[in-house]
Structures are given as structure tokens and as C-alpha cells.
Amino acid sequence: MVENRRWLTLFSHLVIWLGIALVALPLWIAFVASTHSSDMIMSGTLPFWPGEYMWENYSRILFGDAADAVGVSVSTLLLNSLIMALGIAIGKIVISMMAAYAIVFFEFRFRLFSFWMIFMTLMLPVEVRIIPTFEVVASLGLLDSYTGLTLPLIASATATFLFRQFFLTIPKEMLEAARVDGAGPIRFLFDILLPLSRTNIAALFVIMFIYGWNQYLWPLLVTNDENYYTVVMSIQRMLAVGDDEVAWNVVMPATVLAMLPPVLVVVLMQRLFVKGLVETEK
Amino acid sequence: MATLNLKNLKKTYANGHQAIHGVDLDVREGELIVMVGPSGCGKSTLLRMIAGLEAITEGTLEIDQRRVNDLEPAERDIAMVFQNYALYPHMNVYNNMAYGLKNRGVDKAEIDRLVRQTAAILELDALLERKPGQLSGGQRQRVAMGRAIVRNPKVFLFDEPLSNLDAKLRVQMRIEIKRLQRKLGITSVYVTHDQVEAMTLADRLVVMNGGVAEQIGTPMDIYNRPQTPFVAGFIGSPAMNFIQAQLHEGALTLGDQTITLANPPDFNGAVVVGLRPEHMHRKPDYAHQLMLHIDLLEPLGADTLVYGRIGGSGDELVVRLNREFRNLDNQAILPLYFDCDELHLFCAKSQQRIN
Ligand SMILES: Nc1ncnc2c1ncn2[C@@H]1O[C@H](COP(=O)(O)OP(=O)(O)O)[C@@H](O)[C@H]1O
Ligand SMILES: [Mg+2]
Numbered sequence: 001m002v003e004n005r006r007w008l009t010l011f012s013h014l015v016i017w018l019g020i021a022l023v024a025l026p027l028w029i030a031f032v033a034s035t036h037s038s039d040m041i042m043s044g045t046l047p048f049w050p051g052e053y054m055w056e057n058y059s060r061i062l063f064g065d066a067a068d069a070v071g072v073s074v075s076t077l078l079l080n081s082l083i084m085a086l087g088i089a090i091g092k093i094v095i096s097m098m099a100a101y102a103i104v105f106f107e108f109r110f111r112l113f114s115f116w117m118i119f120m121t122l123m124l125p126v127e128v129r130i131i132p133t134f135e136v137v138a139s140l141g142l143l144d145s146y147t148g149l150t151l152p153l154i155a156s157a158t159a160t161f162l163f164r165q166f167f168l169t170i171p172k173e174m175l176e177a178a179r180v181d182g183a184g185p186i187r188f189l190f191d192i193l194l195p196l197s198r199t200n201i202a203a204l205f206v207i208m209f210i211y212g213w214n215q216y217l218w219p220l221l222v223t224n225d226e227n228y229y230t231v232v233m234s235i236q237r238m239l240a241v242g243d244d245e246v247a248w249n250v251v252m253p254a255t256v257l258a259m260l261p262p263v264l265v266v267v268l269m270q271r272l273f274v275k276g277l278v279e280t281e282k
Numbered sequence: 283m284a285t286l287n288l289k290n291l292k293k294t295y296a297n298g299h300q301a302i303h304g305v306d307l308d309v310r311e312g313e314l315i316v317m318v319g320p321s322g323c324g325k326s327t328l329l330r331m332i333a334g335l336e337a338i339t340e341g342t343l344e345i346d347q348r349r350v351n352d353l354e355p356a357e358r359d360i361a362m363v364f365q366n367y368a369l370y371p372h373m374n375v376y377n378n379m380a381y382g383l384k385n386r387g388v389d390k391a392e393i394d395r396l397v398r399q400t401a402a403i404l405e406l407d408a409l410l411e412r413k414p415g416q417l418s419g420g421q422r423q424r425v426a427m428g429r430a431i432v433r434n435p436k437v438f439l440f441d442e443p444l445s446n447l448d449a450k451l452r453v454q455m456r457i458e459i460k461r462l463q464r465k466l467g468i469t470s471v472y473v474t475h476d477q478v479e480a481m482t483l484a485d486r487l488v489v490m491n492g493g494v495a496e497q498i499g500t501p502m503d504i505y506n507r508p509q510t511p512f513v514a515g516f517i518g519s520p521a522m523n524f525i526q527a528q529l530h531e532g533a534l535t536l537g538d539q540t541i542t543l544a545n546p547p548d549f550n551g552a553v554v555v556g557l558r559p560e561h562m563h564r565k566p567d568y569a570h571q572l573m574l575h576i577d578l579l580e581p582l583g584a585d586t587l588v589y590g591r592i593g594g595s596g597d598e599l600v601v602r603l604n605r606e607f608r609n610l611d612n613q614a615i616l617p618l619y620f621d622c623d624e625l626h627l628f629c630a631k632s633q634q635r636i637n
Binding site for chain 2: 174176177180182191195196
């Protein structure tokens with residue numbers, strides 16, 4: 001039995017490491033490629049260890065123009081992406097929390113109808129409604145603006161639904177106790193609902209930040225001015241060089257940089273998750 | 283201290299269900315009123331109407347002679363203790379108690395003084411920094427009480443505050459609530475379905491049934507002179523025995539035996555006779571006798587409950603005898619003695635007391 005178990009342990013570890021290698025290898029290759037000169041990469045054999053061009057490659061795209069096709073630095077692109085992702089994540093959370101608050105805690109005509117209307121938009125992701133939405137944004141003169149980048153993506157049936165489900169688990173007596181304690185609707189929202197939703201908000205923030213960060217089609221459509229380009233869509237621009245050789249020493253560091261913020265958000269928020277989960281009250 | 287007046291209060295829910303059919307009640311200053319009744323009789327509804335959590339369909343509610351029908355709960359100056367406590371899980375004990383005061387704009391130093399003073403009364407001093415999740419059931423119950431007391435409201439409302447506690451703690455807290463209420467002298471309305479809790483706590487009892495207050499009176503009044511079979515059966519444990527009988531010219535026919543009443547009511551016809559299990563005895567010191575055919579014994583320690591029926595009647599009876607009774611001689615028929623003053627007579631038709 002003991003012998004048996006040792007082999008099992010060995011085997012499971014093998015599988016785990018294989019899995020890790022499978023996921024991590026491309027990332028490693030991207031990183032390694034971002035530290036070599038263009039010639040080196042073009043020569044066909046990519047070394048396994050990082051080269052000495054790291055500083056040069058990264059500083060070039062961070063402080064100079066990213067590429068011929070993209071006339072701004074990657075720092076600008078990152079900033080744009082950050083604004084867009086934060087705008088979408090925070091906007092979605094605020095809007096959907098308020099919508100769920102109204103639907104769960106207030107009696108009004110068409111309450112159920114409103115809920116179903118919101119719920120039905122789940123069936124309409126950005127890609128499906130992209131042409132009409134573009135029309136609207138264009139005629140409002142919101143092309144090439146942060147508003148145009150974020151606003152149309154803010155409404156979120158998913159987040160509204162999640163908040164609604166959470167709010168429904170809050171006992172009715174909690175609201176009543178707050179009413180007896182003299183808390184009106186606004187105080188109840190800020191003093192009680194908001195702190196209780198902390199973990200939900202953190203989870204949604206992570207999901208929505210990454211969703212916003214990874215938007216590709218929408219920024220591609222609504223931006224012509226390079227100053228509003230986001231990093232994810234710009235990588236595609238960097239690759240679209242026609243017959244010229246792709247500047248891998250530019251694309252790869254940009255890719256690595258584009259991956260960092262989502263990772264950072266997950267790592268930072270994970271700590272809040274765990275804290276929230278540990279503190280969860282019965 | 284405040285008075286509380288309910289004048290013909292009625293409640294119809296949005297779905298058309300009428301939960302309260304007109305209740306009148308005048309609560310005196312500092313009085314502890316207990317509303318008791320089976321589940322679904324409308325106790326919580328009535329309490330929530332007093333609290334302002336449920337709109338009043340008809341009638342008038344007054345606190346200190348002032349009509350408060352249309353005031354928000356916070357404006358009525360009441361405090362409520364909920365069955366599940368409804369503490370704010372993310373706030374510590376201190377903040378749970380301070381929240382209502384903060385919302386009223388009481389200044390920080392005063393809040394601190396009041397919270398600490400209340401915590402001392404309830405022996406919560408050591409727990410002020412804890413969150414509700416880190417407290418036992420009894421401690422949460424105390425915090426819920428503290429949250430109500432700290433505001434020094436005009437009226438205290440309790441909705442089955444002890445029903446989530448275990449039996450031992452329930453008795454403890456019951457005594458503590460009574461003591462606190464006496465000490466603070468705050469007018470209180472307490473809802474429970476537990477008749478023991480009701481009897482022990484109440485200055486006056488309101489026995490509710492189907493959205494009506496069937497009887498209002500002191501616990502002993504209600505125990506001694508219940509006005510309807512419902513009240514008679516609800517108050518007292520084990521429940522009162524009921525026997526279908528005929529009353530004619532002062533002679534009461536119970537199954538195959540007839541009793542001549544000492545003070546007969548002016549009534550002839552079908553009656554329901556109520557006789558409490560504790561009012562039937564084995565010693566022949568009482569005027570009347572009936573024969574019980576024993577079915578079953580239930581020894582409770584201090585007492586033994588004897589189940590059986592009387593000849594010529596199908597009604598099952600329960601009798602509480604002391605623990606010495608163990609039916610040693612295996613007799614199937616037991617003579618029992620009682621006083622006809624202990625009989626409760628109700629008209630079978632109108633279900634009202636007649637003696
Ligand atoms: N919001 C509501 N809408 C419709 N009917 C209700 C509502 N709340 C309670 N009821 C009904 O009113 C009656 C009294 O309820 P309640 O006051 O909670 O009873 P109790 O507290 O005495 O058990 C019950 O029949 C219940 O089903
Ligand atoms: Mg109830």
C-alpha cells in the first residue's frame with residue numbers, strides 16, 4: 001500500500017508539473033523573446049534563456065513610439081487600457097448594484113418587468129449589438145473618447161443578476177431593523193448593503209476588470225486617434241505590417257506588459273477575497 | 283414611559299388576505315403586554331403594524347395619545363427585537379448598538395456613554411469589539427436587546443425573541459427580560475406562541491386567534507376564567523380537557539353520569555365542559571366524582587399524566603396526578619374527584635363562557 005501510494009504521489013506530481021509547463025511555457029517563451037534582439041528571434045532558433053536586450057526593448061516601447069503602425073508609446077496604451085478597464089469595472093459595479101437594489105428592495109410598478117428586461121439583455125453580448133451601438137456612439141460624437149470606450153459596455157445583466165441573488169439572501173428583518181434604527185434607503189445602501197457586498201464586489205471587480213482590459217473589437221471600432229488606442233488592440237496593429245517583417249522585439253515586450261495588470265489585479269484582489277471569505281459571518 | 287392605544291386596528295394584505303379583523307387594546311404606561319396565539323394568527327402582523335413596518339389598513343394607532351399611523355418606524359420612537367435578532371453582521375457589538383443613535387445625530391461622547399452603560403446592564407462589556415458571528419446565541423440575543431434598550435424608546439416590541447434559544451437559556455433570558463422591563467419601566471409588547479412564556483412574562487395577556495383578540499386580561503384571569511374554549515385550551519399545560527355535555531335545570535350530564543351543579547348558570551342545552559388536568563384529584567375531598575378508564579400513563583418525574591376516557595363519552599381526558607401514582611394495582615378504572623367550581627362551561631353553539 002505504502003509503495004503504491006508513493007507511485008501515485010509521484011504520478012500526480014508529474015501530471016501537475018506537466019500541466020504547469022503546458023500553461024507556463026508560452027508565457028516563458030514570450031518573456032524570453034521580449035529580451036532578445038529582433039535578429040536573434042528572426043534567426044529561427046529562440047534561446048531558452050533571457051538575453052541582454054531586455055532593458056533596451058522595454059524602455060524603447062515604454063518611452064518611445066510602440067511601432068510604426070502605432071504612433072504612441074506603450075505606456076500611453078497601458079494607461080488607456082487601464083482607464084477603460086477601470087471605467088468598465090467600476091461603472092458596471094455601480095450601475096448593477098443600484099439596479100439590483102431597486103429591484104430587490106423597492107416595490108414599484110413593472111418591477112418584475114424591469115428585471116426580465118435586464119435579464120434578457122444577457123442574450124445580447126457586445127459582439128451581437130456592436131453595429132447599432134457603434135451607430136449610437138458615433139452619432140453622439142463619442143468616437144475617440146474614454147466615454148465612448150467605456151459607457152456602452154457598462155450595463156451588465158450578469159452583475160445585476162449576481163447582486164440580485166446576493167441581496168435576496170439578506171434577511172428582510174435586516175432591512176426592517178435598519179428602518180427602526182432610522183436608516184433611510186441611502187444609509188441602508190451605504191452602511192449595510194455595501195459592506196456586506198464587499199466580497200461580491202471584489203469578485204466582480206476582478207472579472208469585470210479583465211473583461212474590460214481584454215476588449216478588442218470595441219476599441220478597434222471606436223478609436224481612430226492613436227491617443228485612445230488600448231494595448232490589446234494595438235498588439236494586433238503591431239502584427240499587421242503587411243509584407244514587412246514583424247518586429248518581435250517590440251510585440252513581445254508589449255504582450256508581456258499587457259498581461260501584467262490583469263495578473264496584478266487577480267493577485268491583489270485574491271488577498272481581499274481570502275480575507276473576506278475568512279470573515280464571512282454565519 | 284408611554285401609553286399605546288390600538289383602536290379597531292385592521293390589516294388586509296396586498297393579496298387580499300385579511301390578517302387582522304379589528305383589535306382594540308389600551309396599553310398602560312410601563313405595562314408588559316404579551317400577545318400569544320398559534321402560528322399564523324396574526325401576532326407578528328399586529329406587532330409590525332405597531333412598529334410601522336406594515337401599513338395600517340384601518341383604525342388608529344396612538345403612542346402617548348398621538349396618532350402615529352403614518353409615521354415611519356424611526357419616527358414612532360419604538361425599538362424592536364427580532365426573532366432572528368437581525369444584527370448587522372459586519373458591525374461589532376458596539377456599532378450594532380450605536381447605529382440607531384448615530385442615525386439620530388446623537389453626539390459621539392453621548393453615544394459612547396449610552397452604549398457603555400447599556401452594555402454594562404446586559405453584561406456585554408467584554409464583547410463590545412466582537413462581531414455577531416463570534417457570539418453565542420444567548421449573547422446575540424443580549425446584543426439585540428441592547429440595541430433596543432440603548433435608544434430608550436417609548437415602546438419596546440419583541441417578536442418571539444427567545445424562540446431561537448435552547449430550552450435552558452430561554453428560561454434564563456425570560457427571567458432577565460422580565461427583570462429588565464421592570465427596571466427600565468418601558469411599555470412593551472411581546473409576541474410569543476409559547477403559553478408558558480406568555481403566562482410568566484405578562485402583566486396582561488392578549489390571546490389571539492384568527493386575527494382577533496379573543497381575550498385580554500391578566501394571566502390569572504385568563505387561566506381562571508377563559509371566555510372561549512379556544513382560550514381555555516390554549517392557556518395551561520397540559521391543555522384543558524373538553525367534554526361534550528348537556529345542561530338541564532342545573533343538572534350536567536357527562537357521558538353516563540350526571541352532576542348537580544352548586545351554582546348552575548341560567549342555561550339549558552348543549553354545553554362544552556372544560557376541566558383542567560390539574561383539577562382532578564384522587565383524594566375524595568371534593569364534591570363530585572367521575573370514573574376514568576385509563577388508556578396510558580406518562581410519568582414526567584414530578585407528575586404523572588394519565589390519559590383515558592369517561593364512560594359513555596368519546597372525549598379523551600388527560601389528568602395530572604402526582605408522581606406516586608403509578609397505577610400499581612393495575613386498575614383500569616380510576617375514580618377521580620373534582621370541585622364543580624373548577625368546571626368551565628361554554629355554550630356549544632356560541633362558544634362563549636356561560637358560568
Ligand atoms: N406579506 C404578507 N402577505 C400576505 N399574507 C401575509 C403576509 N404576511 C403574513 N401573511 C399572512 O397573515 C397571517 C398572519 O401572519 P403572521 O402575523 O405572521 O402570523 P403569526 O406571527 O401569528 O404566526 C398568516 O396567515 C400569513 O400567511
Ligand atoms: Mg410570527
